[in-house]
Amino acid sequence: MAVTVSVSAPILPLCFHQSGEQSSRLAYIQQKRLICGRNSRSSIGFGAEKVRKSRVRAPVCRAVPPLLFKDLDADDFRHPLDKQNTLLLRAIPGLNEFGKALLGSATEQIMLLENIGTSVLVSKNQLSDLHGLLVEAAEILNIEAPDLYVRQSPVPNAYTLAISGKKPFIVVHTSLIELLTRQELQAVLAHELGHLKCDHGVWLTFANILTLGAYTVPAFGQMIARTLEEQMLRWLRSAELTCDRAALLVAQDPKIVVSVLMKLAGGCPSIADQLNVDAFLEQARSYDKASSSPLGWYIRNAQTSQLSHPLPVLRAREVDEWSRSLEYRSLLKRANRISTLENV
Numbered sequence: 001m002a003v004t005v006s007v008s009a010p011i012l013p014l015c016f017h018q019s020g021e022q023s024s025r026l027a028y029i030q031q032k033r034l035i036c037g038r039n040s041r042s043s044i045g046f047g048a049e050k051v052r053k054s055r056v057r058a059p060v061c062r063a064v065p066p067l068l069f070k071d072l073d074a075d076d077f078r079h080p081l082d083k084q085n086t087l088l089l090r091a092i093p094g095l096n097e098f099g100k101a102l103l104g105s106a107t108e109q110i111m112l113l114e115n116i117g118t119s120v121l122v123s124k125n126q127l128s129d130l131h132g133l134l135v136e137a138a139e140i141l142n143i144e145a146p147d148l149y150v151r152q153s154p155v156p157n158a159y160t161l162a163i164s165g166k167k168p169f170i171v172v173h174t175s176l177i178e179l180l181t182r183q184e185l186q187a188v189l190a191h192e193l194g195h196l197k198c199d200h201g202v203w204l205t206f207a208n209i210l211t212l213g214a215y216t217v218p219a220f221g222q223m224i225a226r227t228l229e230e231q232m233l234r235w236l237r238s239a240e241l242t243c244d245r246a247a248l249l250v251a252q253d254p255k256i257v258v259s260v261l262m263k264l265a266g267g268c269p270s271i272a273d274q275l276n277v278d279a280f281l282e283q284a285r286s287y288d289k290a291s292s293s294p295l296g297w298y299i300r301n302a303q304t305s306q307l308s309h310p311l312p313v314l315r316a317r318e319v320d321e322w323s324r325s326l327e328y329r330s331l332l333k334r335a336n337r338i339s340t341l342e343n344v
Contacts, residue, residue: 064337065337066136066140066250066252066337067140067252067332067335067336067337068139068140068142068335068336068337069140069141069142069249069331069334069335070142070335070336071142071334072141072142072197072249072331074197074198074199076331077194077242077245077246077249077327077331078198078242078245079238079241079242079245079318081237081238081241082198082235082239082241082242084238085231085234085235085238085239086235086238088231088235089231089232089235092231111161111163112161112163112166115149115151115169115171116149118151118152119149119150119151119152119171120149120150120151121147121148121149122134122147122148122149122150127150129182130148130150130172130177130185131148133182133185133186133189134148134170134186134189134193136186136250137186137189137190137193137250138193140190140249140250141190141193141194141197141246141249141250143193143196143197145193146160146167146168146169146170146193146196147167147169147170148169148170148171148172148189149169149170149171149172150171150172150173150174150177151171151172151173151174152173152174153173153174153175154175155173155175156173156175156176156179156263156264157172157173157175157176158170158171158172158173158176158188158189158191158192159171159192159204160192160195160196160200160204161204162196162204168196170189170192170193172185172188172189176188178269179263179267179268179269180260180263181259183251183253183256184256184259184260184263186250186251187247187248187250187251187256187257187260188247188260189250190246190247190249190250190251191243191244191246191247192243193246193250194242194243194244194245194246194247195239195243197246198239198242198243198246200239200242200243204236204239230305233306233307233308236308236309237304237308237309237310240308240309240310240315241310241315241318244257244261244315244318244319245319245322245328247260247319248319248322248323248328249331252332254319254320254323255277257316257319258277258280258281258316258319258320259275259277261280261312261313261315261316261319262275262277262280262312262316263275264312265280265312265313280313280316281316281317281320283313284313284314284316284317284320285317287311287313287314288317
């Protein structure tokens with residue numbers, strides 16, 4: 001499920017060749033002040049403000065209109081480890097057949113009804129602000145917006161499910177909404193959209209069922225599950241790195257994405273405004289230094305080998321490094337600035 005490209009470097013300036021760009025930017029800032037308030041802190045809120053009733057979507061409060069990646073392909077931002085581990089996973093004999101056996105119609109229906117029956121479906125008329133964040137993020141990534149559900153849970157989390165023959169959907173827990181700002185929440189939605197953009201959805205569903213349910217199958221199931229579990233977890237971790245990049249493409253500020261990871265590592269609403277992104281990135285660098293020795297390398301592998309997600313500090317470091325890469329800067333140059341009036 002952040003105004004500089006790195007901790008110290010300003011965002012890559014974008015050159016506009018049309019004389020109307022400055023006036024468009026000024027108009028956007030004026031609209032932002034009307035929508036968000038001059039001194040807005042971009043906090044999450046789902047109040048029914050009069051100014052929002054006539055809008056189809058409520059975009060994130062930004063200093064300038066966001067960039068759109070209309071010709072974006074998944075491989076444009078896919079992490080190298082994701083590419084590598086996906087190829088290795090697909091090369092395992094019998095994996096597809098075993099997956100079809102696990103992902104039966106009954107399993108799919110159970111998972112679908114469980115989420116529909118216990119959550120709130122977001123739409124233009126239901127939590128419209130949240131719906132606006134999803135629609136804008138999907139537009140930036142050039143992907144169709146899936147369904148979105150909000151589910152009551154004290155555990156901050158968001159996840160994506162892609163059921164065969166059904167429209168994929170994202171689920172966000174209420175505690176995560178309470179923890180994050182509007183910009184950070186959109187970054188989480190963008191992360192989940194990244195799974196769909198990269199066709200991770202079905203693989204994620206398969207991985208969850210495989211790692212949790214395959215051991216209930218006698219003999220054959222246990223043997224396959226033990227063989228696949230390590231590779232599947234390795235793929236899951238690399239897929240998360242890819243989707244953190246999708247979050248950055250939508251947030252267009254690495255500090256927003258790093259802030260999400262920092263809050264998931266050790267944040268709560270009462271101390272959220274005291275957390276420091278720069279200090280967390282320094283913590284990430286100290287972790288790399290502490291684990292650079294042979295013993296540290298061994299401990300680090302033991303610490304992460306059974307995890308479905310990379311450690312938050314490692315994800316933060318990856319986001320920070322990619323935000324300063326030529327690959328990311330090239331994507332920004334290819335993007336188009338969204339029309340100011342399109343958001344109103």
